[in-house]
Amino acid sequence: MVSMEIDDSKPLNIFFGPGTVDQLTNIFNRHHAKNVFLVTGTQSFDSCTADSNLTSILSGVKFNRHSHQGSYTSTEDLESALSVFGTDEFDLIIAVGGGRVIDLAKLVRFFSNPESNVRDYLKNQIPFRLTGAPPLVALPTTAGSGSEVTQFAVIYLDNLKYSVSDRSLLPDYAIVDPALTFNMPATVAASSGMDALSQAIESYWSTRSNTESRGYSRESILLAMQFLKESVLEGSREAREGMAKAALLAGKAINITTTTAPHAISYPLTTIHGVPHGHAVALTLGALFVHNAGVDEDDVNDARGAAYVKKSISEINELLGCPSDIASRNMLRELMQSIGLETDLRKIGVSNRADVDAIIEQINVERLRNNPRDLTRDDLQEILLELCGGIS
Ligand SMILES: [Fe+2]
Structure with missing residues (x-):
């Protein structure tokens, strides 16, 4: 199992109910968030923001948005997200989307150490030390995978499915605001x-x-x-x-x-x-x-x-x-x-x-x-x- 330097002993903070997306402002303040790595789906993000304050809340910080395409998360998807993540210093990761989007954000944080190697880990479970990874906030837009409260993430390598399981995959915050699902097809x-x-x-x-x-x-x-x-x-x-x-x-x-x-x-x-x-x-x-x-x-x-x-x-x-x-x-x-x-x-x-x-x-x-x-x-x-x- 991977050892952690970030605090993984604290319980996951769960906010549930319409309007709880506003909790993001408190989270930004608590972590002095100025530069956010935002992982989203392609269409779900635009439709989910219509009934919430998400867009105006995000306008208060600088963010780099990474859109996840495709019906599942491949190793190539993760490597592409990691290459963007590695170009800047982010103080928070936010995932807004369905299970595959949240899984991708969990994996980006998990493999954010430049010394980690996704393929080695998946094939050989070679452990590495996760250091200094920013906190992760998960906001599901479907109902859903429950990925916002699990310590698993699904990823495919060469068309084979792997389930990465580690306590440190668990997000720090889960904001389950049903308003984000009101426009779900x-x-x-x-x-x-x-x-x-x-x-x-x-x-x-x-x-x-x-x-x-x-x-x-x-x-x-x-x-x-x-x-x-x-x-x-x-x-x-x-x-x-x-x-x-x-x-x-x-x-x-x-x-x-x-x-x-x-x-x-x-x-x-x-x-x-x-x-x-x-x-x-x-x-x-x-x-x-x-x-x-x-x-x-x-x-x-x-x-x-x-x-x-x-x-x-x-x-x-x-x-x-x-x-x-x-x-x-x-x-x-x-x-x-x-x-x-x-x-x-x-x-x-x-x-x-x-x-x-x-x-x-x-x-x-x-x-x-x-x-x-x-x-x-x-x-x-x-x-x-x-x-x-x-x-x-
Ligand atoms: Fe499932």
Whole structure:
């Protein structure tokens, strides 16, 4: 693990609620911020600032804006951001965007030491010492990845997904102002909302769940069930606020547990078939309900045993308002369809066995270990083929 000279013992400061973006002024004052490195998305930044004071707050400081393009963060994206970061002395890093934007800002700070080497670190986990890195403020514009409250960041090297995990990746401040999501397009609300719901569910059944993580998951699931559909179809401010909170809580939950099989399977669906992250995760979530509910002592991964896992799944069914795992699967499929997300893998380009095999080849094995029930290659094949309508 990387050792830190900056203070990583202090807790993350979280501000939640409409208007909390104003907290940025206090943060600027506290850190005497004069020169800010600002990481944003391309369009989300302009649309999110319409309903907030963000633009006028930022006008009080000098900033260098780095726009992150693309649907995920590649090593080349990070190296390009680092080359800009290295040209000046910044006293604060601010990320305004979805999960990939916040992840990029976390990684810029993490690898800001000129002696660090991203590729060496990813391939060999060669540790380095992080010194003098400026504080990081994360403002999510989607609801969402929860990246603003996690110590993970996703990055791709040569099309392979890596999850960097280190306490020092955690931002110093998370400002979750739902007003930043009021102009989020419905398609983004749908995909990011399913990410939040999936993360809450996966965290609940994770082998690493505990009382605290389950408390966050429980509240997150209930909020998502209440507000996700309305957030997408009507975009009401109340629903957007509800989903902002659901996403924040799900982020806190996975920061304790990490994610499980639906996330592990999702990454190749994004890299090979271009499916947005939350949509890609949700595609197999229902099938994993049924798979995990069938656990027994021979294939259980959770040290608390198969009966414990079965009870957990029943509790999630209850939170979703469903009487069984099959009912939960069906409800999730209908929910996805009602918010405009395709559920048939063939329609996103998985049309034959070779496509299924290519996905399985790139599945993140590490995240599969957190899944409460083992997943063999045959299990994965069966799940994916079924989602393709049983192609042969
Ligand atoms: Fe996610």
